[in-house]
Amino acid sequence: MSLCHGSGFTIGGYREEYREDVIQVTCTKCWLRVPAQPISSEWRTDLRTDGLPVEVLRKQIVDHEFRSRWFGNNHRGSFKLGAILFFISLMALVLDFLK
Numbered sequence: 001m002s003l004c005h006g007s008g009f010t011i012g013g014y015r016e017e018y019r020e021d022v023i024q025v026t027c028t029k030c031w032l033r034v035p036a037q038p039i040s041s042e043w044r045t046d047l048r049t050d051g052l053p054v055e056v057l058r059k060q061i062v063d064h065e066f067r068s069r070w071f072g073n074n075h076r077g078s079f080k081l082g083a084i085l086f087f088i089s090l091m092a093l094v095l096d097f098l099k
Helices: 074-098
Strands: 010-013 023-026 033-038 042-044 054-061
Touching: 023 054
Parallel strands: none
Antiparallel strands: 010 054, 023 033, 033 054, 042 054
């Protein structure tokens, strides 16, 4: 498997009590819960209208493999779902002709 495109993504926040904690976040690409580790904070001046610096606490999502939550692979999962729906509709068609 390959790395998820959400690997290495950096998130930011302001809550001081989570500065050193490793938190679990939902990856926006594969929708799995993955850990986010703390990295160095960043001072930003573009977040306030008066231009004062604000410390942004940053965390980085760890590298993880892409896995779909419901199926092991998106293409295989779509094929399985399509095959199941095809056979259900085929059975409904056969039952309609038998009536």
